[in-house]
Amino acid sequence: MPVEEFVAGWISGALGLVLGHPFDTVKLLGFFKGMSFPIASIAVVNSVLFGVYSNTLLLLTATSHQERWAQPPSYMHIFLAGCTGGFLQAYCLAPFDLIKVRLQNQTEPVAQPGSPPPQYQGPVHCAASIFREEGYRGLFRGAWALMLRDTPTMGIYFITYEGLCHQYTPEGQNPSSATVLVAGGFAGIASWVAATPLDVIKSRMQMDGLRRRVYQGVLDCMVSSVRQEGLGVFFRGVTINSARAFPVNAVTFLSYEYLLRWWG
Numbered sequence: 001m002p003v004e005e006f007v008a009g010w011i012s013g014a015l016g017l018v019l020g021h022p023f024d025t026v027k028l029l030g031f032f033k034g035m036s037f038p039i040a041s042i043a044v045v046n047s048v049l050f051g052v053y054s055n056t057l058l059l060l061t062a063t064s065h066q067e068r069w070a071q072p073p074s075y076m077h078i079f080l081a082g083c084t085g086g087f088l089q090a091y092c093l094a095p096f097d098l099i100k101v102r103l104q105n106q107t108e109p110v111a112q113p114g115s116p117p118p119q120y121q122g123p124v125h126c127a128a129s130i131f132r133e134e135g136y137r138g139l140f141r142g143a144w145a146l147m148l149r150d151t152p153t154m155g156i157y158f159i160t161y162e163g164l165c166h167q168y169t170p171e172g173q174n175p176s177s178a179t180v181l182v183a184g185g186f187a188g189i190a191s192w193v194a195a196t197p198l199d200v201i202k203s204r205m206q207m208d209g210l211r212r213r214v215y216q217g218v219l220d221c222m223v224s225s226v227r228q229e230g231l232g233v234f235f236r237g238v239t240i241n242s243a244r245a246f247p248v249n250a251v252t253f254l255s256y257e258y259l260l261r262w263w264g
């Protein structure tokens, strides 16, 4: 099994994250102290996404990454490989994402004098407290919503990227840097527009259980959110998600492609 894609996915995910960090911080009005935890987690998750995507395509089409521009796979194969990568990355992402959401939501924009200390003192303390108070399954709270969010959206992500690259690249050539940047940016936007409804539900499920359980499951969370706030709830954060997605994914795909060309 080729491992370059895992390593390239690892590095490119970390680079994208550095660029997206200011947007992530604004998104939840929280202050996510330190970047080592998000970099480590996104790097692992992106490595799984890109590594599984590329190896699934290799299984389906018997073409390696280097051969794919000359012998493009079908959109069905790209979609299936993207969905497989998305499903497995969601499983790895679940505990990291839960910790990120819990830490972001507990932090006030401005600390009030005399206010109680935060419940979680950092990522490791947060993971240990969730494990102690909510059990092993607590670490996977919201994982179903995350898998529902990421499986189809990663299919959309890779179809958009590969489709735009092919559209703007002469037959048999590698896409130019500008094409990779634009295609990567739009792939990020398309995937986040598709992901936002379940992203909202996922975050609510992850915060559920902190004090008491409110939702019975993903469907119940969807129904009660729509009842209370209307359909607009599914588009909460879509603008900031898209603004963040363009630069993050442009850089992610550019560094991914260049690392693979450099090693190939």
Ligand SMILES: CN(C)C(=N)NCCC[C@H](N)C(=O)O
Pocket: 013, 016, 042, 046, 149, 150, 153, 157, 188, 191, 192, 195, 245, 248, 249
């Ligand atoms: C949930 N969705 C839509 C995605 N994960 N999309 C793929 C982009 C991944 C990239 N690290 C980012 O954070 O934008």
